[in-house]
Structures are given as structure tokens and as C-alpha cells.
Amino acid sequence: MESMMKKIYFGLVVLALGLTLASCEKDDTDFSDIIAEYQVEPLEVELDFSALSEAPDVPVTDENDSAYNDYVENSPWNKVIYIDFNGASATVTNSVPGVAVQATGAHVVVTNMSGPVQFVLSGQTSNGSIKFYGDKRLQLLLNGVDITNPTGAAINNQGGKSLYVVLAEGTVNTLQDGATYTMVDDEDQKAALFSEGQIIFSGKGTLNAYAVGRAGIRSDDYIRIRPGVNIYVNSSALDGIRANDGIIIDGGVINVETTGNGAKGLRSEGPMTVNGGRVTAISHGDTRITTEDGIVDTTACAALACDTLLTVTKGTLRLRATGDGGKGLNAKQNVDFKGGSLVAVAEGTKKIKKPKGMKIDGNLDVSGGYFYSYSRRSDPLEVEGRLNVAAGYKTYQKKAKVLLIEY
Amino acid sequence: MARCKRKRLILLLLLFTALMPTGLQADDSGLILSAEASRKMRKGLNVSIEAEFRSRNDFRTAERVSLGASVSYKLLPWLKASGGYNLLFDNNREEITYNDDMSYNNWRPSYWGVRHRFNVSLTASYKVRRVEFSLRERWQYTYRPEKMIDNFDFDEGEWEDHKVRGKGKNVLRSRLQAEWDIPRCKFDPFASVEFHQSKYLDKTRFIVGVGHTIKKTHDFKLYYRYQLTGSHSSDPNIHMLGLGYTYKF
Numbered sequence: 001m002e003s004m005m006k007k008i009y010f011g012l013v014v015l016a017l018g019l020t021l022a023s024c025e026k027d028d029t030d031f032s033d034i035i036a037e038y039q040v041e042p043l044e045v046e047l048d049f050s051a052l053s054e055a056p057d058v059p060v061t062d063e064n065d066s067a068y069n070d071y072v073e074n075s076p077w078n079k080v081i082y083i084d085f086n087g088a089s090a091t092v093t094n095s096v097p098g099v100a101v102q103a104t105g106a107h108v109v110v111t112n113m114s115g116p117v118q119f120v121l122s123g124q125t126s127n128g129s130i131k132f133y134g135d136k137r138l139q140l141l142l143n144g145v146d147i148t149n150p151t152g153a154a155i156n157n158q159g160g161k162s163l164y165v166v167l168a169e170g171t172v173n174t175l176q177d178g179a180t181y182t183m184v185d186d187e188d189q190k191a192a193l194f195s196e197g198q199i200i201f202s203g204k205g206t207l208n209a210y211a212v213g214r215a216g217i218r219s220d221d222y223i224r225i226r227p228g229v230n231i232y233v234n235s236s237a238l239d240g241i242r243a244n245d246g247i248i249i250d251g252g253v254i255n256v257e258t259t260g261n262g263a264k265g266l267r268s269e270g271p272m273t274v275n276g277g278r279v280t281a282i283s284h285g286d287t288r289i290t291t292e293d294g295i296v297d298t299t300a301c302a303a304l305a306c307d308t309l310l311t312v313t314k315g316t317l318r319l320r321a322t323g324d325g326g327k328g329l330n331a332k333q334n335v336d337f338k339g340g341s342l343v344a345v346a347e348g349t350k351k352i353k354k355p356k357g358m359k360i361d362g363n364l365d366v367s368g369g370y371f372y373s374y375s376r377r378s379d380p381l382e383v384e385g386r387l388n389v390a391a392g393y394k395t396y397q398k399k400a401k402v403l404l405i406e407y
Numbered sequence: 408m409a410r411c412k413r414k415r416l417i418l419l420l421l422l423f424t425a426l427m428p429t430g431l432q433a434d435d436s437g438l439i440l441s442a443e444a445s446r447k448m449r450k451g452l453n454v455s456i457e458a459e460f461r462s463r464n465d466f467r468t469a470e471r472v473s474l475g476a477s478v479s480y481k482l483l484p485w486l487k488a489s490g491g492y493n494l495l496f497d498n499n500r501e502e503i504t505y506n507d508d509m510s511y512n513n514w515r516p517s518y519w520g521v522r523h524r525f526n527v528s529l530t531a532s533y534k535v536r537r538v539e540f541s542l543r544e545r546w547q548y549t550y551r552p553e554k555m556i557d558n559f560d561f562d563e564g565e566w567e568d569h570k571v572r573g574k575g576k577n578v579l580r581s582r583l584q585a586e587w588d589i590p591r592c593k594f595d596p597f598a599s600v601e602f603h604q605s606k607y608l609d610k611t612r613f614i615v616g617v618g619h620t621i622k623k624t625h626d627f628k629l630y631y632r633y634q635l636t637g638s639h640s641s642d643p644n645i646h647m648l649g650l651g652y653t654y655k656f
Contacts, residue, residue: 005593005619005621009627012629012650013650016438016440016650019438019462019466019648020438020440020460020462020469022466022467023437023438023462023464023466023467023468023469023470024468024469025464025467025468026468026517027463027464027467027468027500027501027517028501028516028517029501029503029514031514031559034511034561035559038559038561038564038565039564039565040564350562376563376564377562377563377564378562400561400564401564
């Protein structure tokens with residue numbers, strides 16, 4: 001009996017020691033792969049002013065082409081007026097029948113009833129502006145001009161026809177609005193550079209637009225940007241570049257940064273097409289909260305917001321939002337990405353709104369190029385509609401924070 | 408002698424029962440190993456020290472190592488009072504929280520932490536023939552000191568320092584036990600049920616086992632314990648195989 005008991009106890013002790021020694025394993029869930037996914041750092045998106053090698057900008061010569069009138073080369077510019085800003089005054093040189101130019105200090109008002117007229121702007125003023133009336137095409141050749149208007153827009157075109165803004169080669173041009181705008185009845189002024197009609201940028205110079213009161217550049221029609229230009233917009237108030245009827249980017253180096261809450265780097269209320277160039281837009285603002293009639297409304301920032309179709313065929317879009325709920329790209333309708341490069345990064349918090357690399361309310365079609373979306377604190381891509389990725393891609397990577405499609 | 412053979416069979420069945428259920432249900436299983444030294448200071452007064460080890464996760468993961476000291480005094484032939492202190496080193500289970508859309512929110516991995524436990528008990532006994540019934544009421548206070556641990560925030564995508572706040576917890580443990588004294592048998596079977604009541608019913612423990620004493624000095628206990636976890640805890644129910652040794656001197 002004693003011998004049997006000893007054997008039993010010995011067996012139990014051995015079993016117990018065996019089980020004790022075996023209990024050195026962890027019982028945690030293995031998150032190592034998932035954590036590695038979550039700790040991925042995004043691609044860097046910083047303002048980039050470096051020169052861009054672009055294909056020659058060949059103007060459309062077919063009059064039936066809808067873009068024909070967007071080419072400044074297709075209009076006669078034999079009527080020229082020079083306006084040189086010099087501190088508190090402006091000197092007007094040359095006159096054109098049918099064109100009235102009135103300067104009050106450095107605030108210039110032009111009424112153009114003549115036809116296509118080229119205005120060559122130069123000089124500097126910290127309290128000046130230029131405003132245009134008349135539904136005629138205008139060309140503004142910015143030849144090293146620096147205008148700050150403490151009480152409104154630096155350039156304000158009240159005409160509904162094309163405003164060609166040509167940046168003279170090698171020049172640096174600066175426009176800045178004021179923190180508060182002095183309004184005129186029945187007139188809009190919504191940006192440091194504002195036009196009721198379409199704005200077409202061309203040339204090989206630089207334009208810097210600073211907005212402290214409203215937007216940087218805004219058209220109540222559409223905006224086209226052609227290769228060769230170098231545009232920088234810095235807005236601490238509203239949107240950087242905004243157009244009611246669409247934005248077309250054929251080329252150029254465009255850098256936009258906004259810091260206002262709810263502000264968009266670029267906002268197109270109409271269709272937006274990117275055919276070239278390099279756009280870098282960074283939105284630093286947080287979600288804007290407004291209350292009207294007791295109803296609280298929240299508006300998140302976006303580096304690029306498009307209310308209708310966004311089409312990208314070529315070029316580079318680099319978008320980054322750093323504020324709460326900020327989106328790299330916020331598209332209200334479809335996005336058709338055919339080529340080029342689109343990098344969207346959202347690094348903000350999600351206290352009020354969810355930050356997303358891309359938020360697309362319609363369908364997303366990806367059929368070429370390099371497509372990248374990153375959200376530090378949310379899903380990298382939200383598509384309300386259908387996501388269609390065409391066959392033939394080289395890389396398709398969907399991780400916790402990153403989506404990458406590369407052809 | 409035939410009864411003793413049956414007891415040995417019961418002993419083996421207990422072991423078998425403790426090991427088997429792990430593959431059949433989601434309940435966990437583990438081991439309790441304890442060693443105790445007890446000294447009778449004078450009539451009715453005992454002091455003891457003990458060490459305990461527990462495992463979980465089907466015996467694969469250490470759960471607790473504890474050291475303790477206690478004193479007991481027999482107030483009346485049927486009434487015993489006792490008090491004690493335990494220093495617990497716990498391997499706290501991981502904790503995962505989810506967002507509304509069921510995506511991961513936070514992951515706090517398992518971590519080792521210290522707790523201090525104090526208890527006082529009153530045990531009343533009543534013998535009916537060969538069966539001794541006892542009711543033990545134990546008040547237990549456990550204090551967990553503050554500790555900084557790692558926490559992975561999936562929303563932020565990064566590890567963060569997470570402060571586990573210090574807190575104390577009071578628990579009333581009520582145990583009803585029956586112990587058989589079988590003539591001419593060296594094994595004393597016992598069974599008990601115990602309720603742990605704090606704000607809610609935290610745990611219910613069912614125990615069956617046998618004790619064996621050699622020369623009144625070496626006490627062995629082998630038991631099976633099933634612990635039902637209250638609905639307010641995310642810990643699983645657990646089957647445990649217990650082996651205890653007490654040296655009396």
C-alpha cells in the first residue's frame with residue numbers, strides 16, 4: 001500500500017511539475033502582422049517647388065474644339081495697356097478706345113467695352129487693387145507685380161468672359177487679400193484673385209497668392225491651368241483654389257496649403273480633370289463647426305474636394321490632410337483614375353469627423369497609373385459606390401492603413 | 408479496502424475529468440499547485456505560510472504566483488477565526504476593445520502585476536456522523552497598485568502608455584464544504600461550493616477532491632475545481648486540477 005501511494009504521489013508530482021514547466025506560453029492574440037500593417041508610415045507629401053519637365057504646351061487650333069477659347073494664343077492682343085503699381089499710386093500707360101482706366105491711389109478700376117485687351121501689370125503696392133468691368137476677354141500679363149489689398153481682392157474681374165492670366169517668364173508675382181473685405185452692392189469678391197468668368201493660367205512665371213480673408217484664387221466659372229506655370233497658394237482663411245464650374249489642370253507646378261478649419265486646398269464644384277502637371281495640396285485645418293438656427297453643422301477639410309466627376313489621365317496629384325477629420329480627397333461623385341499618380345494621405349485625428357485618405361461618394365474606377373491612399377486613423381479608402389479596378393495592375397495592396405494600386 | 412480502491416478510482420476519474428473537457432467546450436483549464444507549512448503555536452492557534460502557482464490556457468500559460476501567511480484560532484470547538492495576507496503576482500489576461508463597426512479599437516496585451524490581498528474568516532463546523540459540514544464566510548480585500556503598461560491603439564496605429572489605475576475590491580466569499588471521514592481509509596473525500604460576491608456574483612466554484620494524511624505531518628490534497636465566471640467578467644469558465652501539500656509541524 002505504501003509503495004503504491006509513493007508511486008501515485010510521485011506520478012502526481014511529476015505531472016504537476018511537467019504542467020508547470022509547460023505553462024510558459026503566452027495566451028495573447030497574435031497581432032504582430034496587423035500591428036505591422038498599422039505602423040506603416042505614409043508616403044511623404046510636402047510642397048514641391050522644383051522644376052517640372054513637361055511636354056510642350058501646344059495650343060488647340062481647331063476652332064470647333066471646346067478648349068479653343070482657353071488658349072490665349074487664339075485671341076488678338078493688339079490692344080495693350082500698361083499699369084505699373086508704385087506704392088500708393090499706379091501709373092497707367094497707353095490708352096485704348098472703349099477702355100476707361102481710373103486709378104484712385106493704387107486702386108485701379110478698368111471698364112472695358114472694347115474687346116480683347118491685354119493689361120501688363122508690374123510694380124508693387126501694399127494698398128492697391130485692380131478691378132475689371134465689362135464682358136470682354138481680358139489678358140493679364142503679370143510681369144513681376146505684387147499687390148496687397150487690405151480691404152478686399154487684389155484682382156477682381158467682374159466680367160463673365162475669359163480672364164487669361166499669363167505669368168511672364170521668369171517673373172514672381174504676388175497677390176494678397178485683406179482680412180476683411182469692403183463689399184460693393186451686387187458685386188462678388190471671393191478671393192485674392194477673383195473672377196466671375198473663367199480663369200486660364202499660362203506662361204512660365206510664378207504666382208504666389210496669399211489669402212487671409214477669403215480664398216486664394218476663385219472663379220465663379222471654371223479654372224484652367226496650363227503647363228509651365230508655377231502657382232503657390234497659401235490660405236489661412238477659406239479654400240486655396242476654388243471654381244464653381246470645374247477645374248482643368250493641363251500642367252504646371254501647383255502648390256496649395258490651407259490652414260483654415262473646413263477649408264479645401266482645391267475645390268471644384270464642377271467636373272475636374274487633371275491631364276498633367278504636379279499638384280501638391282496640403283490642408284492643415286480641423287473640422288469646422290457652425291451653428292445655424294440651433295442646428296450644428298460640421299465641415300471637414302480636404303486637400304482636394306470635387307463635387308462632381310473627377311478624372312485623372314496624367315500628371316501628379318499629391319494630397320495631404322493633417323487636421324481632425326481631414327480628407328486627402330473628398331469626391332461627392334465618381335472618380336475616374338486612368339493614369340498619372342495620385343497620392344492621398346490623411347494624418348488627422350477623428351474627434352469630430354473621420355480622417356480618410358480618400359472618401360468617394362460615387363464610384364471609383366482605377367485603370368492605370370499609381371494610386372495610393374493612406375489614413376493614419378481610419379480606413380484608407382471609403383467608396384460609397386462601386387470600386388472597379390481594371391485588370392493588368394502590377395500591385396494591388398490593401399492593408400489596414402494603406403491602399404496601393406500600381407499599373 | 409474495497410472502499411479505498413474505489414477512492415483511487417475516483418482520484419483517477421478526477422484527474423481525467425479535469426483534463427478532458429478542454430477539447431469539448433470553450434472553457435479554459437489549468438493547474439493549481441500549492442505548498443504550505445503550518446505550525447501549531449498552542450492549543451487552537453495555528454500559523455502558516457504558503458506558496459501557490461496557477462496556470463490557465465489549457466495548462467500552457469502561467470496565471471499566478473502567490474505567497475501568503477495566515478493565522479487561525481479556534482474560538483470554540485465548532486468555530487474558527489482566521490486572517491491572512493497574500494502577495495499575488497498575476498498574469499492579467501489581454502483585453503481587446505472594438506469600435507462600433509467591430510474593427511479593432513485597442514489591444515492591451517497580457518501583463519504581470521502585483522496585488523495585495525487581506526482576508527478575515529469565520530468558519531463554523533458541524534459533524535453529522537462521519538461527515539463534517541463547514542460554512543466559511545470570508546471577507547477579502549484586494550488592492551491593485553497603479554501600473555503603467557503598453558496598449559496598442561489601432562485608431563492611432565501606435566503603442567501608447569496606458570495607466571492601469573490602482574483600485575481596491577471587496578469580496579465576500581461564502582463556502583459550504585462537506586468532508587467525509589471514512590473508517591480505515593487514508594483518503595478523505597471532500598466537496599464544496601463557494602460564491603464570490605462583490606457588486607455582482609463574480610465567481611462560483613465547485614470543488615471535489617480527496618485528502619490524504621501521512622503520519623499527521625504530511626497532508627496532500629488532490630482536487631478538481633470548476634469555476635463559473637459571472638456575467639460581468641469576460642474571463643472564461645475554467646476547469647482546474649489542484650494539488651496541495653501541507654507540512655505540519
